[in-house]
Every structure is written in structure tokens, then in C-alpha cells.
Amino acid sequence: MDGSKKFKSLSPTLCRYWTFRHLLSTDGQLLFYTNRLVVPAACCNNILQILHAAYSGTTKMKQVARQVVFWPGMSTQVEAYIAQCQTCQRYQTNNSKETLQLLPLTTRPFQRVSILNCIRLILMLAGNRTHSK
Ligand SMILES: [Zn+2]
Numbered sequence: 046m047d048g049s050k051k052f053k054s055l056s057p058t059l060c061r062y063w064t065f066r067h068l069l070s071t072d073g074q075l076l077f078y079t080n081r082l083v084v085p086a087a088c089c090n091n092i093l094q095i096l097h098a099a100y101s102g103t104t105k106m107k108q109v110a111r112q113v114v115f116w117p118g119m120s121t122q123v124e125a126y127i128a129q130c131q132t133c134q135r136y137q138t139n140n141s142k143e144t145l146q147l148l149p150l151t152t153r154p155f156q157r158v159s160i161l162n163c164i165r166l167i168l169m170l171a172g173n174r175t176h177s178k
Contacts, residue, residue, distance in 0.1 A: 058086070061117040072171045078115035082164055082171075089116055093126045095160045103127050113164040 052063050062069060068079050076083040084092050092114055100106040107123050116122075127133050151157050 065115075065117070075167070075171050077168075077171070080168060081111070081113055081115040082167060084114050084116045086116065089119075089122060092160075093122065096123075097126060097130065099159060099161070101127075101133060109161060113161060113168065 052060065055063065062083075065078055069083070070077050092110075096106050096110055100109050103124055106127065107120055110119060110123060148157065
């Protein structure tokens with residue numbers, strides 16, 4: 046079957062990944078775009094919420110997202126998410142630096158783990174599984 050016939054036979058969900066098909070791989074359980082975890086469409090909003098809780102600016106949020114996760118249209122969705130955030134829109138013209146605030150000390154191991162570290166851990170574990178076969 047040639048490429049255009051394969052493309053036409055795909056569901057609309059899979060068509061979104063056609064352009065990226067040569068950079069996709071799997072370890073049997075997780076899907077990767079190069080070394081980034083592919084996030085299913087149903088989970089994209091959750092990832093945007095988590096990323097935005099940690100990174101408020103569009104540039105930084107996209108930069109962090111591009112390190113660890115992927116889905117088609119991710120950059121556009123990051124921009125749209127921030128454009129719809131009332132807090133960001135209210136304070137976007139206020140360029141004053143926020144006062145650095147230290148987080149309270151944790152009392153037990155892994156009490157506070159960033160989403161970035163969680164995704165990096167998943168990628169590391171998946172890489173180990175792939176390389177140990
Ligand atoms: Zn915001």
C-alpha cells in the first residue's frame with residue numbers, strides 16, 4: 046500500500062500523527078516522538094494545567110513542554126491556553142519582578158516532585174526498558 050492509501054485508511058485521530066510518523070517510536074507501552082512522551086489528546090489539557098501551574102510565561106512553558114512531551118499542535122495550544130488564562134491576561138502588562146519565594150522545606154522524600162521530573166523519570170525508565178531488550 047502506498048503512502049497516500051495508508052494515510053486515507055487512518056482514523057482522524059491517527060491522521061494527526063502522519064506528518065511525524067518517522068519520528069515516532071514505542072517501547073510497547075508508551076509512544077515517543079524522538080525522546081519526548083506523546084500525550085494523548087484526552088490528557089493534553091491536564092498537562093497544560095500542570096505546566097502552567099509551574100511556568101506562567103508562554104516562552105518558558107513551551108520550552109519546558111518541548112523538552113519532555115509532544116502532541117500535534119502543542120505550541121498553538123500552549124499559546125491559546127495562556128491567552129485564555131484570566132490571571133495572565135490581567136497581569137501581562139505588569140512586568141515587575143515577583144519576589145522570590147522559597148517553598149517550605151519538605152519533611153519526607155519525594156514529598157514534592159515537579160511534573161518535569163516525573164516525565165523525565167518516565168522517559169528514563171522507558172529508555173532503560175528499551176535498551177535492556
Ligand atoms: Zn495564567
